Amino acid sequence: MSTSSPVIVGAVLYDPKVSIIWEIIREFFESNGCPMDVKLYADYDLQNIALMNGEIEVAWNSPLAWLDAQRRSGGTCRSIAMRDTDRDRVSHIIVKSDSAIKSLSDLRGKTVALGAKDSPQARLIPQGLLGRHGFIPGRDYTEKRHDLLVGLHGDHIGGEKEAFLTLKRGEADASALIDLNWEAWTKDGTIDPAKFRILATTDRYDHCVFAVRQDFDAQREASWLAVLHQMSYDNPKHREMMDMEGLKKWEPGRTSGFAALAEAVELLGFFEGAE
Numbered sequence: 001m002s003t004s005s006p007v008i009v010g011a012v013l014y015d016p017k018v019s020i021i022w023e024i025i026r027e028f029f030e031s032n033g034c035p036m037d038v039k040l041y042a043d044y045d046l047q048n049i050a051l052m053n054g055e056i057e058v059a060w061n062s063p064l065a066w067l068d069a070q071r072r073s074g075g076t077c078r079s080i081a082m083r084d085t086d087r088d089r090v091s092h093i094i095v096k097s098d099s100a101i102k103s104l105s106d107l108r109g110k111t112v113a114l115g116a117k118d119s120p121q122a123r124l125i126p127q128g129l130l131g132r133h134g135f136i137p138g139r140d141y142t143e144k145r146h147d148l149l150v151g152l153h154g155d156h157i158g159g160e161k162e163a164f165l166t167l168k169r170g171e172a173d174a175s176a177l178i179d180l181n182w183e184a185w186t187k188d189g190t191i192d193p194a195k196f197r198i199l200a201t202t203d204r205y206d207h208c209v210f211a212v213r214q215d216f217d218a219q220r221e222a223s224w225l226a227v228l229h230q231m232s233y234d235n236p237k238h239r240e241m242m243d244m245e246g247l248k249k250w251e252p253g254r255t256s257g258f259a260a261l262a263e264a265v266e267l268l269g270f271f272e273g274a275e
Helices: 017-031 044-053 065-075 120-132 158-168 179-188 220-226 238-244 260-269
Strands: 007-012 036-041 058-061 078-083 092-096 111-113 142-143 174-178 196-201 210-211 250-252
Touching: 007 017, 007 044, 017 036, 017 220, 017 238, 036 044, 036 196, 044 058, 044 065, 044 196, 065 120, 065 260, 078 220, 092 120, 092 158, 092 179, 111 120, 111 158, 120 174, 120 260, 158 174, 158 179, 174 179, 196 210
Parallel strands: 007 036, 007 058, 111 142, 111 174
Antiparallel strands: 058 210, 078 210, 078 250, 092 174, 092 196
């Protein structure tokens, strides 16, 4: 393929704003001499199949989709870029402030509200933390999942928010959420910080990455990354996109922040039987 042909990027349409975000990005790349086409997918499974088949060259992957891409490729995919906000995230397990639950051990025999089954932040990683402390779901605690929009890997807030509301209604003893939502929801009034508290916090982990196959052309990759890193939060049009996408700067990709999720996926047998 000629280096002048558009770089094909895949993204998952988890929200209508995704098409707006990628049109802004595409126009910027076009204006900087690096043509790019964007293919939008209904879920991450379809996107990773497209990446493996060579239908796209770059996949904007969730953390779970990154692990899946590595599983499908035999560990040969590469992470080439990520948002500044994708680095060093944590999830919290929270309870009501007046709850008698004071430590993770007190969750034995209790009900924990979680996000969708494929949400790294609101189900997999928090359950990995519980598993590390010897908890087996169904035996040591009741898992109350909120399987909204399965396939989108928790990119939406639906299941995560429903998990919190389940706790708020007294239908669960604890719930799980990412630190970014804890911060946002305690500021906007969704969560009253006087009525809820953090019980435990997971290890730090990384979130979304731009994934490519091992054979992605080096010149095309370098050209694409050079333009990506020219995007600036100081540019009002870029700021509009960056605010929607939740970042202030594009950072180099890394793979060191997926241990917690990899541990949880193995513990829960998440990919067993997956194609």
